[in-house]
Amino acid sequence: xxxxxxxxxxxxxxxxxxxxxxxxxxxxxxxxxxxxxxxxxxxxxxxxxxxxxxxxxxxxxxxxxxxxxxxxxxxxxxxxxxxxxxxxxxxxxxxxxxxxxxxxxxxxxxxxxxxxxxxxxxxxxxxxxxxxxxxxxxxxxxxxxxxxxxxxxxxxxxxxx
Amino acid sequence: xxxxxxxxxxxxxxxxxxxxxxxxxxxxxxxxxxxxxxxxxxxxxxxxxxxxxxxxxxxxxxxxxxxxxxxxxxxxxxxxxxxxxxxxxxxxxxxxxxxxxxxxxxxxxxxxxxxxxxxxxxxxxxxxxxxxxxxxxxxxxxxxxxxxxxxxxxx
Numbered sequence: 001x002x003x004x005x006x007x008x009x010x011x012x013x014x015x016x017x018x019x020x021x022x023x024x025x026x027x028x029x030x031x032x033x034x035x036x037x038x039x040x041x042x043x044x045x046x047x048x049x050x051x052x053x054x055x056x057x058x059x060x061x062x063x064x065x066x067x068x069x070x071x072x073x074x075x076x077x078x079x080x081x082x083x084x085x086x087x088x089x090x091x092x093x094x095x096x097x098x099x100x101x102x103x104x105x106x107x108x109x110x111x112x113x114x115x116x117x118x119x120x121x122x123x124x125x126x127x128x129x130x131x132x133x134x135x136x137x138x139x140x141x142x143x144x145x146x147x148x149x150x151x152x153x154x155x156x157x158x159x160x161x
Numbered sequence: 162x163x164x165x166x167x168x169x170x171x172x173x174x175x176x177x178x179x180x181x182x183x184x185x186x187x188x189x190x191x192x193x194x195x196x197x198x199x200x201x202x203x204x205x206x207x208x209x210x211x212x213x214x215x216x217x218x219x220x221x222x223x224x225x226x227x228x229x230x231x232x233x234x235x236x237x238x239x240x241x242x243x244x245x246x247x248x249x250x251x252x253x254x255x256x257x258x259x260x261x262x263x264x265x266x267x268x269x270x271x272x273x274x275x276x277x278x279x280x281x282x283x284x285x286x287x288x289x290x291x292x293x294x295x296x297x298x299x300x301x302x303x304x305x306x307x308x309x310x311x312x313x314x315x316x
Contacts, residue, residue, distance in 0.1 A: 054200050054233060081233040082200065082226050107219070152203075 043069040045136070049155075051086050054079040054126070056146075058088075061155035063144075065136045072133045073119070079126035086146045087130060089120040090157060096143045100150040108148040118142065188295070189240040195298045197234035201256070201287060202300045204230050208263060208283075212276045217267045220276075224264035231257050245293075252290040259283035 045065045052059040059078075065071050075088040091099050095116035103110060110117065119134035139161050146153035188194055204227045211219040231253055238249050263279045270276070291299045 053196060054230070055196065056203050081236070082204070082229045084226060104214075107216075 042135075045069045045071050047071055047073045048076070049073065049088060050076040050078045051153075052078070054082040054084075056084070056149045056152045058144075058146075058153060058155045062158065063155065064158040064160060067136050067139050067159050067161060069136045070133060071119075071136050072131065073121065074129060074131050075121045075124060076129045077124040077126050081126075083126060085123040085125055085148055086153065087121045087123045087148070088132070088144055089147050090118040090134070090142055090144045091116050092118070093141065093143060096145070100145060103145075103147050103150040108150075110147060120147070123148070188238075188298075190237050191295075191298060193237035194234070194294060195300075197230070197237040198291060198294065198298060199300045200230040200233050201227065201290075205260070205280075205284060205287060208260065209277070209280055212263075212267070212273060212280060215271075215273060217271045217276075220267035221264045224260055227260045228257060248293055249290070252286070252293060256283065256286040256290050259286040 043066060047063050047065060049063060050059050051057070073088065075086070077086050079086075089110075099110075099114075099116050108123075112120075118137060119132050121130035121132045124130040136159050139159050142157045142159060144155050144157055204223060207226070208220065208223045211217070211223055234249070234253060238246055241249075259279075260283045263276060263283055266276055266279055
């Protein structure tokens with residue numbers, strides 16, 4: 001981090017207009033640098049979610065993050081007995097029904113570039129972990145679901161301002 | 162004298178009932194039992210859904226999950242008295258066999274009505290298993306899965 005010492009002139013150097021000019025330029029560069037940094041610094045939010053053991057449910061089934069944040073989500077499959085695989089998929093409220101129906105019909109198969117899907121993790125086996133990251137969309141409530149249990153395993157992501 | 166004999170008899174009856182039906186007493190792991198029973202119902206409902214949607218090729222997979230779910234119930238009662246575990250095992254095996262029959266039929270008789278009728282028999286076998294446990298731990302075998310989608314945790 002730049003600090004005030006960079007503005008000091010060497011001993012014996014002449015003070016006056018030159019010092020003022022250097023000092024002003026240094027100060028400006030610091031201010032511009034700070035300004036650029038604040039624009040590029042994106043809030044990072046770590047979210048963690050799991051299956052409710054072997055049950056077809058998320059725990060918790062409600063998550064929250066601010067809009068625009070870079071969300072790093074970790075899904076943990078905490079099942080011990082049943083070999084059903086689970087994942088985590090975020091979609092838009094008005095796309096949920098159609099997406100769910102398609103997933104049911106295709107047994108969980110979907111196109112990775114499906115515009116209805118905001119983000120998704122890979123499938124996790126029991127005891128496994130899967131991750132994804134995405135930029136939180138505009139404020140609102142977004143449903144998430146498991147691609148292999150789209151009707152039963154669902155939750156809500158609250159995106160705040 | 163008569164009174165003490167009566168008290169002794171009543172005590173013996175109550176004790177024998179508690180040994181025979183721990184459900185009347187306190188189960189060692191009621192939460193695990195509740196989850197085990199709920200798991201069986203969830204898989205049973207998936208059976209029904211696959212049959213209803215004529216996805217007969219998926220039924221054997223559900224049967225495999227039913228067998229896996231039965232292991233969850235076995236684990237949940239592992240610390241219960243031996244005679245109670247034996248009762249659970251007998252009825253659990255009967256339920257597993259009933260679902261196996263549905264699975265086998267799905268390959269040979271891909272008929273929704275016939276498979277649904279066989280599934281109903283399997284649900285009856287599962288209900289018989291559930292009768293061994295306290296009512297407050299038993300899920301409704303025909304109920305859809307519990308609260309989901311931000312509506313709160315499953316009970």
